[in-house]
Amino acid sequence: MLVFLAAPILTRALALFREGRVEFSVSGLAGRFLRARRLEQVRGQMPELLSLLSTSVRAGLSLPQALASAAREMGGPLGEELARMTEENRLGGTLEEGLDRLDRRVPLPEVRFLAAGLNLARRTGGSLAPLLDRIGETLRERRKLRGEVRAMTAQGRLSGIVVGAAPFVLFAVMAAVDPQFVRPLLVTPAGWLVLATALFLEIIGAIGIRAAVRVEP
Numbered sequence: 538m539l540v541f542l543a544a545p546i547l548t549r550a551l552a553l554f555r556e557g558r559v560e561f562s563v564s565g566l567a568g569r570f571l572r573a574r575r576l577e578q579v580r581g582q583m584p585e586l587l588s589l590l591s592t593s594v595r596a597g598l599s600l601p602q603a604l605a606s607a608a609r610e611m612g613g614p615l616g617e618e619l620a621r622m623t624e625e626n627r628l629g630g631t632l633e634e635g636l637d638r639l640d641r642r643v644p645l646p647e648v649r650f651l652a653a654g655l656n657l658a659r660r661t662g663g664s665l666a667p668l669l670d671r672i673g674e675t676l677r678e679r680r681k682l683r684g685e686v687r688a689m690t691a692q693g694r695l696s697g698i699v700v701g702a703a704p705f706v707l708f709a710v711m712a713a714v715d716p717q718f719v720r721p722l723l724v725t726p727a728g729w730l731v732l733a734t735a736l737f738l739e740i741i742g743a744i745g746i747r748a749a750v751r752v753e754p
Contacts, residue, residue, distance in 0.1 A: 575614045576645055582615040583647045584680070587673030594665045600655065601632055618643060633659070647676050697746035704739060 586607055593603035601623075608619035622635040636652040650672055658668050712719045722728035 578613055579615045579643055580645055580647055582611065582613055583676050584673055586611065586615060587669050591666050591669040600665060601626060701739065701743050
């Protein structure tokens with residue numbers, strides 16, 4: 538049943554691809570991977586940032602000064618983002634606007650917690666150091682929980698990789714052992730449709746497994 542449902546979609550997709558109206562962008566996939574990696578690096582740096590800000594505020598620095606100091610001391614992507622925010626503030630932007638732009642550039646719950654907490658403290662006049670300590674503790678607990686959940690779902694992710702790779706390995710083995718057996722799949726329209734349908738179902742299965750074992754941010 539799934540083959541018959543997928544066949545019209547796959548036939549149309551193949552036609553569009555041949556006409557050049559659909560392209561697979563390797564650079565786009567690489568960009569997504571690099572962005573996801575950068576976000577994870579920022580996530581890992583957040584507890585260090587909270588600790589630096591708390592120490593600076595207790596030492597008597599204002600929040601803008603504490604952020605500027607953290608931008609100088611921290612490296613990596615979070616240090617770059619803080620330096621950019623500090624430069625924007627120096628050119629006339631407000632701290633609240635800088636935090637909002639940081640939240641949009643780095644769409645992580647950890648950054649959103651920080652921006653919301655700092656903006657609230659500035660409006661209400663609350664003490665920053667205890668607030669920063671509480672946010673830092675919350676982020677450390679979230680990080681610990683994420684690690685525990687990832688450990689619990691490791692077997693499911695490994696099973697997904699094995700199940701996903703099995704058809705490709707089997708096809709390669711069959712092609713090496715008996716090339717004539719798999720030749721119709723490679724040189725006939727019916728074979729192309731079968732391969733496209735199999736790939737479509739493979740992608741659906743991979744998406745389902747990923748959704749089942751995905752750790753929420």
